[in-house]
Amino acid sequence: MKGNATIQDVARAAGVSVATVSRVLNNSPLVKENTKARIVQVIKELAYEPNYLGRELRRAETRRIMVMTPSLVFPIMAGVYKGMQETAQRHGYHVLVCSTSGRREKEEELLHMLKTKIVDGIVMLTSTLEPDELNQLAKQYRIVQCSEPKLGAEAYCVTIDNERAAFDATVHLANLGHRRIAMLRGKHETSAMLREQGFRKAMAHAGLTVEESMIQTCDYDYESGYASALQLMGEVKPPTAIFCANDVVAFGCVNALKELGIAIPQQLAVVGFDDTIESTMCTPNITTVRQPTYDLGRLAMEALIGSLESGVQATGQQQLEYELVIRSSTIHP
């Protein structure tokens, strides 16, 4: 198996210099139709494709952007990816979605691709970095955050107001007469913390007390929701409502509760987060907080690309509107 053709081979075969071939490759108008045609012909014959490593090294840019995600299978990401992809494409950039699986080690490996110039910049949907590590990184490399803010980090971030969203969701439950409201929160995410704050404020606002056993930490998956619900219902004074970290967790709760013979929403109400397909797949359908996923992705990408073109790191926070979508897991139709 022979190596592939290079620009030299094309030049030789076409009887021109590499410069002229390069011009054709980049459709410079300075090439005579005649010779251009000949070169195009040779390119086809040799099945020549330019080696981008050479081009990118020379141009000192790859026009590739990495999207760093905690998981390839987070349902909420679908819309975010779309917003990013379409935006990047519009600007002539290519997107690589890479998963850290939530592991620091994997994240460092991915950041390495930024540092070693394999990508021009990164959109972070997750990070295990400390705020000052992130600030340090942002001095030399282009980074923006999306959806999951890092408090104290200066890199641009677009999110919803997680605290207020959680506040609203909790108030919704309180208004329905619930007094013992539990919360299943994520572990390390900033949003998890902000939402807990919102939850606590809403409880106080409604004149309700928060029992610490009613706030549990969970992973963002079905099994975790299932197990946590069993745990909560095993308490001496179980809740009558559960506010979940996301829709899949809520789904897990619902199924656990069903198996316990608990009627939803009559005996117990469940609220999810994100408004992903799972909230509709579940019976009963899940009341949830809808995030503007497409715009989250779009704005993050626009900020990054702007930063790349201007050469100055993007900063600041931006908050988009969310919507509480009420379904039958909290209100009996």
Added chain:
Amino acid sequence: MKGNATIQDVARAAGVSVATVSRVLNNSPLVKENTKARIVQVIKELAYEPNYLGRELRRAETRRIMVMTPSLVFPIMAGVYKGMQETAQRHGYHVLVCSTSGRREKEEELLHMLKTKIVDGIVMLTSTLEPDELNQLAKQYRIVQCSEPKLGAEAYCVTIDNERAAFDATVHLANLGHRRIAMLRGKHETSAMLREQGFRKAMAHAGLTVEESMIQTCDYDYESGYASALQLMGEVKPPTAIFCANDVVAFGCVNALKELGIAIPQQLAVVGFDDTIESTMCTPNITTVRQPTYDLGRLAMEALIGSLESGVQATGQQQLEYELVIRSSTIHP
């Protein structure tokens, strides 16, 4: 914002040649501890990171592999990705998972990364290429297929025996006494075709006739399953069992049937495919065909890496064992 340091800068600052710095970078044993320490120190001070474009251009390899998938959110992929990732890592390769969203145009864009040397090879979980296009490509570039074979393509492929799996699933339904069995099949995938063959053979084997209206084409998502079920039940002689393209589709069916007030499995049985988490989330739990996802990924990756190291394109087919997992969507507990 100044450009980042290069190997030259390091060499200058450390008072050595670039060659020596390069040796340190690649931990050659030929460097005196002394000078090595000094260089390492300078590297740290300058926050120097090698530019991989330069390295890869020189080495003529990137040690990156692309995994081309139809969708980032296909649940079945989770295990496949894992098998690939771990295998690649073990061999010192890096994996990029890229989605075509099922679009030819996007696929070509990704193949471009192969042709332009941004990745060393590709594992295809999907393709819109014709067999001979694929064969042509495999002459110049390293490609393997996983899970979704392209009939007539010579590139290595690892799968399960889709026809036999569908045969078994259908026989399972026939053995339960079902005579009007419907099938929701995928659109373009080879596996969809093979499974239809298996379905038809099983029907014949059980002495049952296949009515063409009982074989419907669908997308691999929830909504499609939901809509298809409604469609099937609207036929003059609706089925008493439905064999679905995957678990999410089966989930959609189940929910549609529930809304129609049809009892599962008493009045109608449902079989899924893949044994993803959704088959357990659904009530009732879904009978399904479990694929050896991890090994599918692992073997595909091993074949590709072997091909990369040997320089000769991998060929041949490999079939792994599957398992029919029987749950309550077909048999009342």
Added chain:
DNA sequence: TTGTAGGCGTTATCAG
């Protein structure tokens, strides 16, 4: 309109 030549950052060969 085309060619020459230098350089992007790295590694590898070959002397010393």
Added chain:
DNA sequence: CTGATAACGCCTACAA
């Protein structure tokens, strides 16, 4: 052990 120096494949002044 270390240092020049020539690639790797491409782009782009600058010349012609």
